[in-house]
Amino acid sequence: MRPLLPRNALMGRDTGWCLRANRWGEWSGVRRFFSLVSRLGDGMFWYVLMAALIVADGRDGLAASAHLAATGVIALTLYKALKRWTRRPRPFASDVRIRAWIAPLDEFSFPSGHTLHAVAFTVVALAHYPALAPLLIPFAACVAASRVVLGLHYPSDVLAATAIGTALAGLSIWVVPGVSLLG
16 A cells, blocks of 8 residues: 655655744744743753642642653653664754754754653643643643754654653553543
């Protein structure tokens, strides 16, 4: 059975979407916003969240933060292994029309570690504190978008990272007794 779109067509669409999103970075306000979101997504936002949970909710906050930290360590190990295995060049390294608006943290593109962590942390945090959804869901979405706008990832890197982060968080929630997304 032939695929609906040949591989080159899929890669061309991925590059095309990346190029369109990357052009948004030409506007300094957009570039500054996504640069800040990306920087917060490096870890600072999540570390502050974990500390705030401990301060605000004591032992329960500590348990949630430990769950987030353990999920983060697994996410880090997984995404680094995937990057070493796939070795996909970053968009700006593959297409001169795409500009890296900030420096990347590493050489390879697939999957987006920022997105993987943002999604996994968001899902795990919401299993503990569903009321944080209005803060965490938009932030995670902005982190994911920032990676494409800033020229550091293809949309497929972000989509794959979203799926991996969701699966990792789901497994993490399933393993931890007394924690559920369903209430």
